[in-house]
Amino acid sequence: MNGRRTMLTGAEDFDAFYTATAKRLVAAVYATTGDLAEAEDAVQEAYVRAWQRWDRLVREGDPLPWVRTVAIRLAISTWRRTRNRVRAHFRHGPPSDVPGLSADRVALLDALGELSAEQRRAVVLHHLLDLPVEEVARETGVSNGAVRTRLHRARKVLGERLADPLATAGHVRGASHG
Template identity: 80%
Template sequence: MRKRPDGEEFDAFYTTTAKGLVATVYAMTGNMAEAEDAVQEAYARAWQRWDRLTREGDPLPWVRTVALRLAVSSWRRTRNRLRAQRRHGPVPDAPALSADRVALVAALRELSPDQRRVVVLHHLLDLPVEEVARETGASNGAVRTRLSRARKALGTLLTDIDTNDEGVATHG
C-alpha cells in the first residue's frame, strides 16, 4: 500500500521552490501561462511519487526536469499545429445555420424532454420506434404517443414562426 505524502513537507517544498521553477520555465518558453501549467503538472506528478523522490534525495531536479519536458512538449505541439495550419490553411468558417434549422431547434426546446428525445431519436437519427422504445425504456405505444403529440406541437410551433428579410426566425 502506498503511503500518502506528508502534506506539510510537500507544502514547504512547494512554497520554497515553485516561484523559482516558474521563472526558470518561463525563461525557457517565454510564455507565463505555459510555464505555470507545466510547473503545476510537474508538482502534481511529484506529489504522486513523493515518497520515492524524497528517499532518493532532493526532489527539485526531478520536478524541474519534468516541468521543462512538459513545457517543451507543449511548445512542440503548438509548433506542429502551426506547421499543419500553414500546410493546410486555416479551418474554413462553419456555415451559418439556416433560418429553418434555428426555428426547428427553438421549437424542439418547447417540447417536453420525453417528446424531444423521441423526436430526435426517431426523426433525426432515423431509429425505428422499437429501438427508440428500448433506448428510452418506454413501451412502443408510449413512444408512438409521444411522437404523435410532439408532431402536433411542432406543427403548431413551426407554422407560427415566420422569417424576416434577413432570414431570421421570428414569431408571427
C-alpha cells in the first residue's frame, strides 16, 4: 500500500507540473517554430517522455528544462523534415478555408523565421520564458557570452524587421510619389 501512495503522489505531482507549465511551453515552442500544431504535438510528446522518467527527473531537480529541451528538439526536428512541404504550400497559397493570422502575428513569425535556430531559441527562452542568460546558456550548452551575442544579433534583425510599419509605409509612399 505504501508504494501505491508514492505512485499516486508522483502522478499528482506530475499533473500539477503539467498544469503549471504546459501552456507556457506550447507558447515558447510555437514562437520557436511558428507552427502551433507542431508545437502542441512536440510539447505533448515531451510530457509523455517526461512521465516515463518522472521519478528520475524529479530526483535530479527541476524537470522543466529537460521537458523544454525535448519539446524544442522534437519540434525543430519535425520542422526540418517538413520545411520543403511547407515551402511548396506557401508557393501555391493556403487553402481558401483557412482563417488568416493578424498582420502583427504574421510579421513577428516572419521575423522570427529569419533568425538562426540558435538565435530563435535564445530569444524564446530569454524573452518569452523570462529565463536569465545563465540558464539559457546552461540549457543550450553554450557560454553566457554566446547567448548574449545571439540575443544581440537577434534583436538587431527583429528590430529591423519589426520597425514601425507606418513609418516604413510613409517612406515608401513618399518615394513612389516623389
